[in-house]
Amino acid sequence: MARADELSITPQSQDFSAWYNEIVQKAELADRGPVRGTMVIRPYGYRIWELLQHELDSRIKATGHENAYFPLFIPEEYLKREAEHVEGFSPELAVVTHAGGKQLEEPLVVRPTSETVIGEMMANWIESHRDLPLKLNQWANVVRWEMRPRLFLRTTEFLWQEGHTAHATEEDAKEEVATALNFYREIADDVALLSPVLGEKTPGERFAGALNTYSLEAMMRDGKALQAATSHYLGTNFAQAFNITYQSGEGDLQYCHTTSWGMSTRLIGAVIMAHGDDKGLILPPKLAPYQTVIVPIAKGPETSEIKKLADQFAVDMERMGIRTHIDDRAYLSPGFKFNAWEQKGVPLRCEFGERDISKGVVTLHNRLTSEKQLVAIDKLSETVQTELRQFERDLFERAKEFRLANTRYASSKEEFFEQIQSGFVVAEHCGTKECEDLVKETSSATPRCIPFDAKPTNGACVICGKVSPYGKRIIFAKAY
Amino acid sequence: MARADELSITPQSQDFSAWYNEIVQKAELADRGPVRGTMVIRPYGYRIWELLQHELDSRIKATGHENAYFPLFIPEEYLKREAEHVEGFSPELAVVTHAGGKQLEEPLVVRPTSETVIGEMMANWIESHRDLPLKLNQWANVVRWEMRPRLFLRTTEFLWQEGHTAHATEEDAKEEVATALNFYREIADDVALLSPVLGEKTPGERFAGALNTYSLEAMMRDGKALQAATSHYLGTNFAQAFNITYQSGEGDLQYCHTTSWGMSTRLIGAVIMAHGDDKGLILPPKLAPYQTVIVPIAKGPETSEIKKLADQFAVDMERMGIRTHIDDRAYLSPGFKFNAWEQKGVPLRCEFGERDISKGVVTLHNRLTSEKQLVAIDKLSETVQTELRQFERDLFERAKEFRLANTRYASSKEEFFEQIQSGFVVAEHCGTKECEDLVKETSSATPRCIPFDAKPTNGACVICGKVSPYGKRIIFAKAY
Numbered sequence: 001m002a003r004a005d006e007l008s009i010t011p012q013s014q015d016f017s018a019w020y021n022e023i024v025q026k027a028e029l030a031d032r033g034p035v036r037g038t039m040v041i042r043p044y045g046y047r048i049w050e051l052l053q054h055e056l057d058s059r060i061k062a063t064g065h066e067n068a069y070f071p072l073f074i075p076e077e078y079l080k081r082e083a084e085h086v087e088g089f090s091p092e093l094a095v096v097t098h099a100g101g102k103q104l105e106e107p108l109v110v111r112p113t114s115e116t117v118i119g120e121m122m123a124n125w126i127e128s129h130r131d132l133p134l135k136l137n138q139w140a141n142v143v144r145w146e147m148r149p150r151l152f153l154r155t156t157e158f159l160w161q162e163g164h165t166a167h168a169t170e171e172d173a174k175e176e177v178a179t180a181l182n183f184y185r186e187i188a189d190d191v192a193l194l195s196p197v198l199g200e201k202t203p204g205e206r207f208a209g210a211l212n213t214y215s216l217e218a219m220m221r222d223g224k225a226l227q228a229a230t231s232h233y234l235g236t237n238f239a240q241a242f243n244i245t246y247q248s249g250e251g252d253l254q255y256c257h258t259t260s261w262g263m264s265t266r267l268i269g270a271v272i273m274a275h276g277d278d279k280g281l282i283l284p285p286k287l288a289p290y291q292t293v294i295v296p297i298a299k300g301p302e303t304s305e306i307k308k309l310a311d312q313f314a315v316d317m318e319r320m321g322i323r324t325h326i327d328d329r330a331y332l333s334p335g336f337k338f339n340a341w342e343q344k345g346v347p348l349r350c351e352f353g354e355r356d357i358s359k360g361v362v363t364l365h366n367r368l369t370s371e372k373q374l375v376a377i378d379k380l381s382e383t384v385q386t387e388l389r390q391f392e393r394d395l396f397e398r399a400k401e402f403r404l405a406n407t408r409y410a411s412s413k414e415e416f417f418e419q420i421q422s423g424f425v426v427a428e429h430c431g432t433k434e435c436e437d438l439v440k441e442t443s444s445a446t447p448r449c450i451p452f453d454a455k456p457t458n459g460a461c462v463i464c465g466k467v468s469p470y471g472k473r474i475i476f477a478k479a480y
Numbered sequence: 481m482a483r484a485d486e487l488s489i490t491p492q493s494q495d496f497s498a499w500y501n502e503i504v505q506k507a508e509l510a511d512r513g514p515v516r517g518t519m520v521i522r523p524y525g526y527r528i529w530e531l532l533q534h535e536l537d538s539r540i541k542a543t544g545h546e547n548a549y550f551p552l553f554i555p556e557e558y559l560k561r562e563a564e565h566v567e568g569f570s571p572e573l574a575v576v577t578h579a580g581g582k583q584l585e586e587p588l589v590v591r592p593t594s595e596t597v598i599g600e601m602m603a604n605w606i607e608s609h610r611d612l613p614l615k616l617n618q619w620a621n622v623v624r625w626e627m628r629p630r631l632f633l634r635t636t637e638f639l640w641q642e643g644h645t646a647h648a649t650e651e652d653a654k655e656e657v658a659t660a661l662n663f664y665r666e667i668a669d670d671v672a673l674l675s676p677v678l679g680e681k682t683p684g685e686r687f688a689g690a691l692n693t694y695s696l697e698a699m700m701r702d703g704k705a706l707q708a709a710t711s712h713y714l715g716t717n718f719a720q721a722f723n724i725t726y727q728s729g730e731g732d733l734q735y736c737h738t739t740s741w742g743m744s745t746r747l748i749g750a751v752i753m754a755h756g757d758d759k760g761l762i763l764p765p766k767l768a769p770y771q772t773v774i775v776p777i778a779k780g781p782e783t784s785e786i787k788k789l790a791d792q793f794a795v796d797m798e799r800m801g802i803r804t805h806i807d808d809r810a811y812l813s814p815g816f817k818f819n820a821w822e823q824k825g826v827p828l829r830c831e832f833g834e835r836d837i838s839k840g841v842v843t844l845h846n847r848l849t850s851e852k853q854l855v856a857i858d859k860l861s862e863t864v865q866t867e868l869r870q871f872e873r874d875l876f877e878r879a880k881e882f883r884l885a886n887t888r889y890a891s892s893k894e895e896f897f898e899q900i901q902s903g904f905v906v907a908e909h910c911g912t913k914e915c916e917d918l919v920k921e922t923s924s925a926t927p928r929c930i931p932f933d934a935k936p937t938n939g940a941c942v943i944c945g946k947v948s949p950y951g952k953r954i955i956f957a958k959a960y
Contacts, residue, residue, distance in 0.1 A: 031601065033551035034558070035588060040601055043546035043616070050547065066523035067530065071513035072552075072590075072621055072637050073574075078514070091581055094553075096590065099574040099636075100625030108515060110552075110576065110590075121511065121520055130811070136523070141552055141621065145580030156579075157552050331610070 007339050011278045016222040020273060021151070027281050027344045029268065030151045037149035037156035041265070044344065045152075047289035048268055049159065053139065055191045055286065056161065056263060059183040065135040065163060070117050072141075073108040078116040081241040085115065088208025092144040094156070110143040115209065115234070115260055118164045119242035126256065128247045129168055133176070137163045152269035153226075153480050160264035166244055166256040170235070173257035174212075177233045180261035181214050184229040192267060193284040193392060194218040194274050195400035196228050197424070197475060199449030204436050207260075211235040217448045217475065219403040220273035223422035225448045225477035228270050231261035269480070274399055281345025282367055284395060285388045290325040292317065292348040292384055293341045297334045302354050309377075310352050316381045322388065342367055347391045348384055368394055409473070416462050416476075420445045425476045426454070428468040430461035439463060439476065448475045487819050491758045496702040500753060501631070507761050507824045509748065510631045517629035517636035521745070524824065525632075527769035528748055529639065533619065535671045535766065536641065536743060539663040545615040545643060550597050552621075553588040558596040561721040565595065568688025572624040574636070590623040595689065595714070595740055598644045599722035606736065608727045609648055613656065617643045632749035633706075633960050640744035646724055646736040650715070653737035654692075657713045660741035661694050664709040672747060673764040673872060674698040674754050675880035676708050677904070677955060679929030684916050687740075691715040697928045697955065699883040700753035703902035705928045705957035708750050711741035749960065754879055761825025762847055764875055765868045770805040772797065772828040772864055773821045777814045782834045789857075790832050796861045802868065822847055827871045828864055848874055889953070896942050896956075900925045905956045906934070908948040910941035919943060919956065928955045 009026060010018040024030050029045030032038070041049065057067075073096060079086045089112045096108040111117065118136065126134060139161045146154045163180055167173040181198065188194045196218040206213040210232035217225045236255040238244065244256045275282040285291050294314060298306040310326050317324040325346075327337050334351070341349055351363040361374040364383065368391055375383045406423030410416035419425045420443045429435065429447065439445055454472040461468055489506060490498040504510050509525030512518070521529065537547075553576060559566045569592045576588040591597065598616065606614060619641045626634045643660055647653040661678065668674045676698040686693040690712035697705045716735040718724065724736045755762040765771050774794060778786040790806050797804040805826075807817050814831070821829055831843040841854040844863065848871055855863045886903030890896035899905045900923045909915065909927065919925055934952040941948055 031604070033553075034555055034597060034600055035551060035553045038551035038553060040551065041549040043548050046548045047546070049549075066527070068523050068526045069521040069529075069639065071515060071518035071520065072623070073513075073515045073518060075514055093581075094576050094579040094588075096574050097577045098587075100627065101571055101573075107578075108574075117514060120514055124511070143552070147580065159549065 007336075007343055009278075009280065009343075012221060012276070013278075019276075019278075023272065023276060023280050023343070024151045029272070032151065035156070037146050039151050039155040039157065041159075044289055045268060048271070048283070048287050049265060051287050051289070052187070052191070052267060053161075056183065056187055057139075059186060060137050060161070060163065063179050063183065065137045065165070067138060068136050069138055069140070070114050070121065072111055074111050074114075074117045076107045076109050078120065079109060081116065082209045082237055085209035089113070089144070092146070094143045094145055111140070112142055112144045113260070113262075114138065114140070114142075114162055114164065115238050115258075116242070119238045119244055119258070122164075122166050122256070122258075123242050123244045126166060126244060126246050129249055132246055132256065133165055133167045133172060135163075135165045135176070137161055150269075152265055152272070155265075158265045160262050163259070163261045165259045166239070167258070168246065168248070168254070168256070170257050173259050174233055176259045177212070177214065177231045177261070180231040180259070181216075184216055184231065184261070184263060187263070188216050188218065188228050189396065191284065191286045192228070192271050192274075193396040193399055194228060194270060195396055195403055197403075197449060197451050198453075199451040199475070201230075201449055202431060202436070202447040202474065204433055205447060207232045209234060209237050211237070215449055217477070218270050218274055219399070219406060219424060219477075220270070220480065221276065221402070222273070223406050223477075225424065225475075225479040226266070226270045226273065227448075227479065228267055229261070229263040232259060234258045234260060273480075275395060276345070279339075280343030282395065283345035283347060285347050285392055288345065288347055289323065290346050291323045291388055292325075292350055293346045294324065294326045294350045294352055295334055295337050295341075296326065296328055297351060297353040300354070306352050306354065306357060309357065313350070313380060317384060320381055320385060322381070322384055338365075348387055350380065350384070366391065368398070407475075410462055413463055417443055420476060420478070423477065424448070426473040427462040427476060428457060428459035429470065429474050429476075430464055430466035431469045432464075432466070435461060435464050435466075443478070445476045445478045448477050448479060450474045487816075487823055489758075489760065489823075492701060492756075493758075499756075499758075503752060503756060503760050503823070504631045509752070512631065515636070517626050519631050519635040519637070521639075524769055525748060528751070528763070528767050529745060531767050531769070532667070532671070532747060533641075536663065536667055537619075539666060540617050540641070540643065543659050543663065545617045545645070547618060548616050549618055549620070550594050550601065552591055554591050554594075554597045556587045556589050558600065559589060561596065562689045562717055565689035569593070569624070572626070574623045574625055591620070592622055592624045593740075593742075594618065594620070594622075594642055595644065595718050595738075596722070599718045599724055599738070602644075602646050602736070602738075603722050603724045606646060606724060606726050609729055612726055612736065613645055613647045613652060615643075615645045615656070617641055630749075632745055632752070635745075638745045640742050643739070643741045645739045646719070647738070648726065648728070648734070648736070650737050653739050654713055656739045657692070657694060657711045657741070660711040660739070661696075664696055664711065664741070664743060667743065668696050668698065668708050669876065671764065671766045672708070672751050672754075673876040673879055674708060674750060675876055675883055677883070677929060677931050678933075679931040679955070681710075681929055682909075682911060682916070682927040682954065684913055685927060687712045689714060689717050691717070695929055697957070698750050698754055699879070699886060699904060699957075700750070700960065701756065701882070702753070703886050703957075705904065705959040706746070706750045706753065707928075707959065708747055709741070709743040712739060714738045714740060753960075755875060756825070759819075760823030762875065763825035763827060765827050765872055768825065768827055769803065770826050771803045771868055772805075772830055773826045774804065774806045774830045774832055775814055775817050775821075776806070776808055777831060777833040780834070786832050786834065786837060789837065793830070793860060797864060800861055800865060802861075802864055818845075828867055830860065830864070846871065848878070887955075890942055893943055897923055900956060900958070903957065904928070906953040907942040907956060908937060908939035909950065909954050909956075910944055910946035911949045912944075912946070915941060915944050915946075923958070925956045925958045928957050928959060930954045
């Protein structure tokens, strides 16, 4: 790493997809694995995942869920017990047929999701209403064979958490689905700064086996949607398939109502595409491996003194909970380091220059605004802290404004197909599969969600003119 | 859960193996998964794993390693590149032959360990001596097909961390191997309180592909050994197989020296068998999901007051960093709760009885010593804190004394085969495969390690009389 052109990437406006592929590799977030479609998450990318895990795991635990771990291998027969479920996942399965040097009697599926195996275990554990609710979560890898893999967005193996809960009543289960959606909203808004739209999926877009699916739909800088997380009410579908029953207070046997919900390494893809620009990544402070980088700029006799000062501030800031890195690589120029850390999306850069420091100041650079300010050296740590909070507000507002500016109402079929080329389109829709398919074939767009916060309307479908069953406008967009 | 006999388990002295299987399930640590040999780690067991992860991960990071994630699936061909490696792992592999509805052109191996795929990626990433050392770690699941599976000890899938590092020189790599051993020693001694023996493995017991393997050997309550962690110096074996090279300061191309090291969910098996007794688990405080359980004992009008007091103390203790649980299940008797939490190994129990509290005291019960003491209520939190520290010292000393009391020197072949029935036997050994195999066939014992701290000797092999190449006595034992 030394020549400036090593950092050059295709501009977003020229080719967003090329920009994405290049930044993922240049910022050392991830690499392609040896097997097609697999991903290696490199330390810089994995640290983002760890920070996300920490934020999400603490919310999962605070709402009374416990972590557990279920097996990677599932008997093939399990998936077949829930008709929609097997139909949805069959094309994506990886299958183990040999193990321990022998052919297996029954092929094993590598989990694409764990409703089935967890359902089987829940059936063993739950006896009485006293065992409910049972609220479990696991952090795990899952495998879904992808035809058009892309790092973080669609990989044959990805990391996620999957929550699985069982309840006595529909009401309890639906409250759980909302609880999960709520901590996902917190993560998306307060941590990843994505400002997504929350809503329910249309019937055609539901999870295979769910009665209701809810999602968070974030907008990327190219105007496409990305589903940031989902939460499903499964009714008694899996309870019936796996015999998850409980004895009620009155002594009769009832089926449990179950839920599942998940967020994955895809979210890193969302963070890249919702915030990045032509210079590279822009990381939300709560997910930034380094929130500030100190670059000492000195050649002469002052070098060791400036280095000492940088060390002091790094210790200071770490103590304040600010993740700080000193880039003291002697074989790289300050300018190269500036560009490299901008590409890696570090929110704030502190330049410790000889001349500045002799005047009692350092230069603080903001990755989002590109503004530089001189900060009195005895105010540095607190200024960094304040600026990080401002950075969060600004980045969130930028995402929100961008989404609003690129969300349009389509009042006619012509308008719809014109607008759907980029951004979110809100429109009345009839909800039939034929009409959804028509939209998809014509424009590759899909219904993203029926937004919670949309106002009641009673218009007719923008495509076919039939009455809309949703009572409100829904969102369509091209999606990742 | 209500009848006392639900808690009954086979005594250790009667059948240690039955005791183990029963306690794992009764204490709700783990369950068998639907596929033979797989394991479901239940919340109580998984929490132990999380606490262990936290302790180990912080030490791994503090010594300059970064976490990353590598793919589950490895091309079958990769394993064949290192001759010893493929020989060692072939019999245990699970193989994916179909995916996405098609037969794969090349079968994929589900990782049994990741030297090969990480080696391939390191070769891409490392160019110059400036890229070294490269110190990576991953937390992951691995699959090794087991013929005689046992929960935590041998399961077809288990969780672990695997460290993988590349260095410029043998010296640097060997220092790394020692660093890893050192944090494993800290975990084993200070966290899991196992007091294991550290040493090098004999050539026949090395990791497949390693030049040196070091391990920690803990003693279980039945006198058998359990390998708690290993650290390997791989020389340039994998560097040659995967072409992991670097350009030195002088400009020539050199092979890297690599290491790997791991600790797994097996350690939970070690904790169960090193500390447990006929009543059930005894958990080291740093790994106990709950370090103290409060059982309110009240029926009459005082109930709500006692409950309030318990809540207060729980908040107090949590604030002091003591993991506390209040068992206020109304449908269970205090006696049943006492037994249930003793079985689950909670170090200290606080009994909040009506009569005691009216006298300003509560009863504190110690799981290890079975002693009860009355504690003035205003001294409770600090007493619990002090008692937990003492509990740690006592549990460690107990493990250490048990190991020393069950470690014997064998000066003759007869003595050796008599003593090897239980405990560690230290003896001179010739180090040949034939002689190791003879010991194994005759007694099922294996050489566990050449202990670091053994004094120099120059005796002859206790079995065959040939000269010992180790210059010190080595440890044999039956092992898990």
